[in-house]
Amino acid sequence: MTQALYATLREITTATITTVLLKKGIRKCWMAGPKPLVPGGPRLVGPAFTMRFVPAREDLATPESWAKPISTRGAIEAMPEGCIAVADAMGITSAGIFGDILTMRMMKRNVTALVTDGAVRDKAGVLASKLPTWCNGAASPASVNGLTFVGWEEPIGCGGCAVFPGDVIVCDDDGAVVIPQNLVSFVAEEGAEHERMETWIVGEVERGARLPGLYPMNEETRVRYDAWKKGK
Amino acid sequence: MTQALYATLREITTATITTVLLKKGIRKCWMAGPKPLVPGGPRLVGPAFTMRFVPAREDLATPESWAKPISTRGAIEAMPEGCIAVADAMGITSAGIFGDILTMRMMKRNVTALVTDGAVRDKAGVLASKLPTWCNGAASPASVNGLTFVGWEEPIGCGGCAVFPGDVIVCDDDGAVVIPQNLVSFVAEEGAEHERMETWIVGEVERGARLPGLYPMNEETRVRYDAWKKGK
Amino acid sequence: MTQALYATLREITTATITTVLLKKGIRKCWMAGPKPLVPGGPRLVGPAFTMRFVPAREDLATPESWAKPISTRGAIEAMPEGCIAVADAMGITSAGIFGDILTMRMMKRNVTALVTDGAVRDKAGVLASKLPTWCNGAASPASVNGLTFVGWEEPIGCGGCAVFPGDVIVCDDDGAVVIPQNLVSFVAEEGAEHERMETWIVGEVERGARLPGLYPMNEETRVRYDAWKKGK
Amino acid sequence: MTQALYATLREITTATITTVLLKKGIRKCWMAGPKPLVPGGPRLVGPAFTMRFVPAREDLATPESWAKPISTRGAIEAMPEGCIAVADAMGITSAGIFGDILTMRMMKRNVTALVTDGAVRDKAGVLASKLPTWCNGAASPASVNGLTFVGWEEPIGCGGCAVFPGDVIVCDDDGAVVIPQNLVSFVAEEGAEHERMETWIVGEVERGARLPGLYPMNEETRVRYDAWKKGK
């Protein structure tokens, strides 16, 4: 997974990525739930570092549990530089999985972003920490109010998608998508061409072209597009 | 449906419209789901141009289907100037029904707005296209990921409301409402008076008046209001 | 309930309050639904003034009902200065419980804030009235479209929490929490210490400290923290 | 509310009652949630005795609370003979509001039925107690696990309907409907005629009649029906 590949992916919208993955029969790649806490930022790319929660049980999900080796704290210290941390909160939004202290530490560790189908807490503090975050809202209670942390770097579900450690995550204003590890090169290649094509189509629409025959392109349009591409 | 009528409606809040329709026994006129993509814009009015989706079936809902005569592309080219396009996405928000190329083309065709109980995709591009949009969020996947387009200008449901071609749609920061075609004049007339009355009441509240007897008005208050109205 | 106590609570995040209440076994204190209509404002504190709705019945939930003694209008005139009005809308978000005239009147009566698991209507007007509001979105229809108002200062549910008249409400960007009346002093005391501790921890994280042993603090860290606290 | 009126209502299906109430503009009269615990029993009729729950708060919703004067136990002892107890459980089905001991006591007090949008617990025991019950499933936990009981004979919501003490409840295999107190005579009268008419229509369908013109009846069919009715 070279940095060049990541640089390419940063130029491909998550919308395009889902279209490219559909060519491989993959429809479940966009996570329902994660939304950018601060819209309008740059597109981010990184390998998934997974975290897993199960529901709270009152004897286990306590502030004391935060000191255990298997804890969100332990997970954070295990995160490699550049990763995108993906937390399976089972879609529960009545407890915030991470607050400002934890996101501040993730920034220190050069984590690229946090993605979850759950909520964050102490939203003002998380914003102040500057960690790019895709989540489903904010909630005051700590994770232990609704969730028990059970481990990291396991297969998880997040927002209706399966995420495996090492899959690649891309996030932008449309949300977060997961690219299966073995399809990353395919997506980068096809996606770059798709973006090029859409750029050309946008120009045509700006000139007043009608959609049928243009998008998707018919034979004649494709000839014109190919000529333009060559001429570039 | 004269332009004068539309001009009148543009001065009536969607809140007032629902109150006026209730006098005719109509409670189901506000669509649950559509929210302004850019809050704070002007109130918009136009005749409904309906579009209908059913759930995706993998053999039909493919990028190839976009080239068919019955496609969202075909629908867009059939939209009359000034209409408000209303898309029945069955409330599904895990696929974006329209992206930037389509909304850009709608702008070119002078469509007034897009309203849907579903999502858009390529949100950044949709914003750039400047098409006023009321939707329920953004999602990366294309419509074919969750939906099959089946036609336009049919009766549809949108956000729990029945919408028929030719009904009038009004959108503002509270969302989108549908006025049955035969009640548009009634709503314009009653609505204008209702707005006048509320403006006067607001003035009274600003002066420190108590609510009981004022809103709704009792006999005595109505006399005062009528005097003010005459004096205007 | 002295003003000093309220001043203390205003410095304690709702996140911290939920953590402190968990020490007393209370997990259900954060209301799901209410979100700040205008994020980024100051934290607000006040005693709960409760209002209760049941579902609409077409013969009762009419604009005419607004003139009855038991009406939202009557409730507003009964609100004491400084209270936080909490409305049980049963989580129904397809009708706006209050619009601009009502929130304007609440401002005149020096109500601190409005909190509801329902929606407001005439959002532009509510914003203009400046009443701090925590709600679950906006909707055009009036309360009578979906709700019947039945009384005030009764026990209610709001966002999955029980709220009793006289409980204390605290709202910030994470939402709204309810503190049982008999635990307010405890929360103020413990909460203030908790904030102090987190401030120190934030400093440690900024200096690059690892989380395990720091948050929560182990024996050694606590010694360092206590020394810092004494030295303050 | 004479026994004769109740006897008439026992011959009218809840389906017919909703159709008759629609003539008065009432659409919200069928409760979503309550289903017969034992299908196929007789239709039951009685005046509503209301009970109200709010969400649990851990310091209040405890087994100890069952000994308080305001408790489900107190409510049961206040139930008049023949009433139908309607419990507003806010649609929460993860706690059973009543178990076998309570339903057994209700049988002793000659309560006609229990209706709730929540669940019962100890289903085997409730069945053994023979109390006719319309509920939304069974759950092991006691009410205090999710709910706090706050009073009886107040206006409540149940399954999306407003229910006031003294309204009349009718339950059969389609569920439970509420008739506003002032419309009971109207419903009994119109409903009886409606049942007569449907009985005649059923006979026509059995003879092979087509539906258009028959149901609803056109002019010619009505003449035939009126003749039959006279001849009866």
Added chain:
Amino acid sequence: MTQALYATLREITTATITTVLLKKGIRKCWMAGPKPLVPGGPRLVGPAFTMRFVPAREDLATPESWAKPISTRGAIEAMPEGCIAVADAMGITSAGIFGDILTMRMMKRNVTALVTDGAVRDKAGVLASKLPTWCNGAASPASVNGLTFVGWEEPIGCGGCAVFPGDVIVCDDDGAVVIPQNLVSFVAEEGAEHERMETWIVGEVERGARLPGLYPMNEETRVRYDAWKKGK
């Protein structure tokens, strides 16, 4: 579509049909919602006759509308013998789309079954009519309480599936599945072989065989199975 094909399909479980369709990439073929009103009956097969509802609007969805040409009554008279009527009720279960008179008429017209993601009303009467019905519960209110009927033999959604007129529907105790018209022969052929294979596997499991290598079959197991099949 010969009767022989239908006879074959009647021997193939809906479970097997979904497995066979997955080989063609089709995952969305089982309707969420429809359940047998009377479990344990025979498996039923027939071509889909579609019906479509949109949400109710109070001025349109009235008992009077039942006399219109476009009405459920009109639809029933248009149903061909042997069809399975599939009604898109948008998953709304608070109104019963059909009651006893309508299902009785469908029986007279030799309709095979009724399938809907909505509810029926007058459940006792529907049961008495003997029309095989797959629905999502029962509700007292008529369709007009929540729905407006808009047409038949159009593409619809039902329980999250696209259904087109002429698709083939199969219903059993697991629910209802839709087979795209052009895949019916494929499903019949593959499905019959799949059932044969599972019958043999069941025998193996009864003899105590372990699952790995058996289901799905490895090379060696397949040899044994093929031998058995030849010997049959």
Added chain:
Amino acid sequence: MTQALYATLREITTATITTVLLKKGIRKCWMAGPKPLVPGGPRLVGPAFTMRFVPAREDLATPESWAKPISTRGAIEAMPEGCIAVADAMGITSAGIFGDILTMRMMKRNVTALVTDGAVRDKAGVLASKLPTWCNGAASPASVNGLTFVGWEEPIGCGGCAVFPGDVIVCDDDGAVVIPQNLVSFVAEEGAEHERMETWIVGEVERGARLPGLYPMNEETRVRYDAWKKGK
């Protein structure tokens, strides 16, 4: 975990178990979703054997995946005699996790029961296999249609509860509850006494006793109860 302990637990209702666990502050122990496929059977007890699914991804969740070492097949062969298999299906009910061949094999392996917050498929076959099953309905599609199997004997969530390998599961007509391993003896002891007490109370209610003072017992009632208990 002796057989004697299990025998005791088989005499304690799941309702009572939740009441006893509440004394230890545990409210999350009843699983929302699992219901007995065949009501009215005996109460079952066994140690949890956990299974975990994540959402389907089209390239992984295929019939071919069933032959992998990490598969439901593999899990079944690892189940110890007497265990209760608990499957975390993330509450997804549009795919059946197990069908008749798998439940038949579980019977052969003397598994006590299957519990899941998901669905089964081939319901008729599962019933024929006689494996006691608590699930949330039936669906035709196989697990791979919505789920990817990822492992067994890990901590899981099921119906909103955390379940750890070795916890004890008890199922009856109210559903399924999980007892944390270290509380099993406590529950058995307290639960047995609770059942005894309720039996006595039932007798009192049968004799016509009022509830207040009886249930829960006041001082005087407890004296009478203690006398009865001694006399037994």
